[in-house]
Amino acid sequence: MHKLLNDTPGEKIMLLGNEAIARGAIEAGVAFATTYPGTPSSEISLNLFQMSQESDLYFEYSPNEKVALEVAAAAANSGLRTFCMMKHVGLNVAADPLMTLAYVGVTGGMVILTADDPSMFSSQNEQDNRYYAKFGNLPMLEPSSVPEAKEMIKQAFDLSEELNQPVLLRTTTRINHSNAFVTFGDMKPMKTKGKFVREPFRCVTVPAVSRQLHVKVLEKMDKAKELAEVSDFNPIQGSGKFGIIVNGVSFYYAQDAVKDLGLGDNTKILRLGFSNPMPEKLIKDFLKDCEKVLMIEEGEPFMEEAVKAFAQEAGIMIPISGKSQALFSRLSEYDPAMVREKMAGFFGIEYTLKEKLSLDNVPEIPMRPPNLCSGCSHRATFYEVKEAGKDMDIICPTDIGCYTLGFLPPLNMGDFVICMGSSVSTACGFGQATDQKVVSFIGDSTFFHSGITGLINAVFNNHNFTLVILENDITAMTGHQPHPGVDMERFGLDGFGRVNIEKLVRTLGVEHVSIVKPFKVKKSIATIREALEYKGVSVIISQEPCALYAKSLKMLKPRAFKVSDKCVDHRDCINTIACPSFYLEDGKVKIDADTCVGCAVCAQICPENAITPLKK
C-alpha cells in the first residue's frame, strides 16, 4: 500500500513537504483532485495519482490548469471535498475560472494550492501569488513548515466549507521541497459521490446574478476576516517593544535570528499563516505597544502595505519597514544569515558578519548546466532542423519543457519563450512582423496544454511558419506524468482515451503535416527541409519516446556505441550535437558506454563513419 495511505495515526515519518500536503489532503477526506503538473508542486499530484489507484480518490491529470480548476469547480459544487494544485504560473492559466468561481463559491470544501517559486529554481518568473487571494477575494493560508502544511490543508477544507468559498493554500519551494518529521493523523472518510442541486441564481453568472454575488463575496470575506482574527495560524510569540511580522518559511529564519542576536526579551513575533483577509484588529493591537516593526516576507510587500495602512488608520506613527534598499529585497528567497543581518541593523544590535573565505586563488570551476540527456530525441530534432534550414535566417520560438534547454550552445535552438504554449502564437506574430523564417518548438504535453489554440489561430489567419511538435509520449520535465496523447496502458491503467496528435493537427486544417523519426537523421533532414520550404503553416511531428522514461519502462535497451580507430578528430559529434556521453581522453573523443543509449545519431553524422556499436 502507498505509504501515505497507512491508517496509522501517531506514526512519525520523514516526509517531503509535497508528500505531507498529499497526506493532509487524504486525512481531510479529499475525494476529488485535479492538476496540471508543475515544479515545485509536482510531487503532490504524483502521490495523489498513485494513491488514486489504491483508493476511492478520483484524481486526474488535466491538459492545463484552467481545465483542472473548472473540473474541480464542478466537483466542489456537487458537494465533494476537492483539491486542485498547480505551480504559481499555472494559476495565471486558471485565473479566468478562479475569479468568478470566487463569486459562485462551493458547496463541498475546495482547496486550490499555488506553489510559488521565489528565486526561480525552476520557473520563468517569481510572481507573488498572494495577490490572487486579494484580487479574487479568496481566504488564504500559508504554512511555515512541512508539518504545518499537513495540518493547514485540513483546516483549509473546514474553512472552505464554513464559508462556502474556495480557499487558496500558498506554498513556496522551501515548503514543497523540504523534508521534516510529520505525525500521521486520523483519516476522515471520503465522500466520493455528491449531488448537484440546481441554484441558477448562484451558479449562472449573468450580470444580474453576479451583481448579487459580488455583495455576497464581500460578506464572506468579512466573515473570513473575523476567523483570521482568532486563527491559531496567526500566533504571537514573545513580548517587547520590537515587533516582527512575518509569513511562511521566513518565520523560522526570524525565530533563529531573534535567539542568535539575544533579542528574545524585548521582541514579539506575529506570524501570519491566515494572511488573507488580514486580521486587522489583531495587527492594530500588535502595533500599539511596539516601538518599531520589521516586516519579513519574501516577494512583494503584500503584508507590509496592509500593515502600514492599518497603522495609519489607528494613528500609530512608529517606523514599519520591510522592503527598502537597507532592508529586504523583492528579489529571490531569503536565508537565515540575511534575516539576522537585516534584523540586527533595524533594531540597532551590534553584529559582525561571518568572515568569508578568500577565494582569490581558487581556479575557475567549469560550469555544470543541466543538459538534454544522452539519447534525448530533442537533440536529434534540433540538429536536423538546424541542418535543414542552414541557408535560412531562422527565428526559433520555443516553449516550456526539457527542450527549452536546446537554446544552449552548441544547439542554440531557442530564441523566445514566455509561457506555456507561446511558441505557437508568437510564431504567428514573428511570421507576420518579419520576413524571417519562423520554426517553433513545442512538446506534446505543452501542445495539449495551450498550443492548440495558437495553431487554430495560425490556420484561420493563414500564418506562415513551421511548428515542430516534439512527441515524446510523456510530460518529461516534471517527472514523467501522463498527458492526453499517452498510452495509459504503459502505466498499467485501462479506461482512458487517447488523443492522436497527427489526426488532431490535420483536423484543425493544417495542410502540410509530416512525421519524422528523429533518429533517422538523413531522412528526417529531407522531410524537414520540405516542410520549411512550404509557404503557410506546416507541422512536423517528431516521434520518439523520452529516453529516460523509455529506460525506466525497460522499453529501451541501451546498446552503447564507441569511437573507433577511424576517428580523425573532426569532432563534429561533440561540436554539433554535444551529447553528454562524449568525453575527451588524451585529446581523443570517447563515448561513455555506461550512459550511451545507442540512439546512433552521432554515428550518422560522423564524416568518417568512425562511431560504431560497441560489441559485447
Add this chain to the structure above:
Amino acid sequence: MGTTRLIMVAVGGQGNLLASKVLGEAALISEVPVRMSEIHGMAQRGGVVESAIVFGEATSSIISDCEADILLGFEPAETLRALNRCSKNTKVITNTATLPPFTVSIGKGVYPDVENIKELLKEKCASLVAIDAMKLAKEAGSPMSVNIVLLGALIQSGSLGFTKENVIEAIKRRTKKAFLDKNLKAFELGYEAAQNYGN
C-alpha cells in the same frame, strides 16, 4: 544541544537525496531534531543537486553562505564550488573521483587539478578528509553506493553525534533490500577510509 549544519553537494544521479533520507532516519532514531531542504528540479538533467540539513536546535531548514559546519562533497569540483558555503571552521569531506561536467568535454572549461582542489580545501577550512568513494563503492560491489561510502566517512568524523549502529539501522530502513549487503560494506569502507585518512 547545539546546531550542526551540513551541506551536501552532488551531481544529479549520485544519490545524495537518498543519503539525506538516511541521515534524516538516523536523526529520528537518535532523537535529534532535523530539517532538510533540497534543490532537485534538474537533478535528472545532469545539474548540481544540493541538500541542506540542519541538526539540533536551530529551526531554519536552509543554510546561508559561510555557515556550513560540515561540507560533504560527492564530486571534487562541486566540493570546491561550494567553498562559499564554508568558513575557516568548516570540516570538509570529499570524494576525489571526478565527474567532469560536459562543458569540459566540449572544451568550454578546464577541470581543476584534483591535488590542487585538495590543497585549497585543506588550506581554507578546518579539516579535510578526501577519499576515492567510487573506488570503495566498486570494492563494496556497486558503483551506486558512492553515497553510502561518503556517509561512512561523514559518520566517522563524529560531527553529527550519531552512533554507527543508529546509522546502520537507518541504512537498513531506507535503502533497498537488494543492495543492503553492498551498502553496509560501502558504509564500513567509507568509515575505515576516513579513519585511516592522513595516517
